[in-house]
Amino acid sequence: MCDSDFFASAKILNKYDIKYFNCGKCGFIQTEDPYWLKEIYSDAIKQSDIGLLKRNIDLLNPTRAVIKFQFNKKGKFVDYGAGYGIFVRMMRDAGFDFYWSDKYCDNLFAKDFEAADAKTAKAKYEMLTAYEVFEHLEDPIQETEEMLKYSDSIMFSTYLLPSHKPKPGEWWYYGPDHGQHISIYTKQSLKILGGRFNLNLYSNDKSIHLLSKRKLNGFLFKALTFPYAANLISPVLSKKSLLDDDYKTVLLKLKEDKA
Numbered sequence: 001m002c003d004s005d006f007f008a009s010a011k012i013l014n015k016y017d018i019k020y021f022n023c024g025k026c027g028f029i030q031t032e033d034p035y036w037l038k039e040i041y042s043d044a045i046k047q048s049d050i051g052l053l054k055r056n057i058d059l060l061n062p063t064r065a066v067i068k069f070q071f072n073k074k075g076k077f078v079d080y081g082a083g084y085g086i087f088v089r090m091m092r093d094a095g096f097d098f099y100w101s102d103k104y105c106d107n108l109f110a111k112d113f114e115a116a117d118a119k120t121a122k123a124k125y126e127m128l129t130a131y132e133v134f135e136h137l138e139d140p141i142q143e144t145e146e147m148l149k150y151s152d153s154i155m156f157s158t159y160l161l162p163s164h165k166p167k168p169g170e171w172w173y174y175g176p177d178h179g180q181h182i183s184i185y186t187k188q189s190l191k192i193l194g195g196r197f198n199l200n201l202y203s204n205d206k207s208i209h210l211l212s213k214r215k216l217n218g219f220l221f222k223a224l225t226f227p228y229a230a231n232l233i234s235p236v237l238s239k240k241s242l243l244d245d246d247y248k249t250v251l252l253k254l255k256e257d258k259a
């Protein structure tokens, strides 16, 4: 999405020597054309991704807090790039009406709660979550446009490039073992990305961000996405779980499928 210069090279997947490019204006870093992706996405979730459950747990309270204080908690939500559906299930258990969308991965935990197709979903969802998605994107502009078909608010996680601009080998987030992190952002690059679509950027300046057409309190967003704060106020976030109702829905669906 930028005019970039050579930044670094690295060996990924223990076999490919690849190049990274850096934009002098906004700091965005992207690999060369990621020809290796076809090979690695035969398994959408990698064997080395042992942090999967912890990530979902860590994002639960910040998401609940932001929805509770800055969005309509009775709205519908969609988790984009939902993987196995763990986060959707967790948010439904916490009482939030979440659905999933994922082009690559078979849903295991929330199969019956697939989001409506993006083409028909215009402005239908109160907010879209995209956790650990942006660093996987080959074309962040086009993909953001796709996400906006679901909702005009995108809450997402991706680690910002630390200010000392570490190179591959100096920062774990490049993930050379799995080769999936092809786009690394600075706050400035996210601002520019949002600006293309008239979206405001809110960020905790580390890993959790929100692009939204709405004007929100940025300090509040930052506080709510500070993990300790979100965990501390967790008791006031509680909502009636959807688990019992969902169980009835799933049983009904099974019955219909048999008939």
Ligand SMILES: [Zn+2]
Pocket: 001, 002, 003, 023, 024, 025, 026, 027, 028, 189
């Ligand atoms: Zn740039």
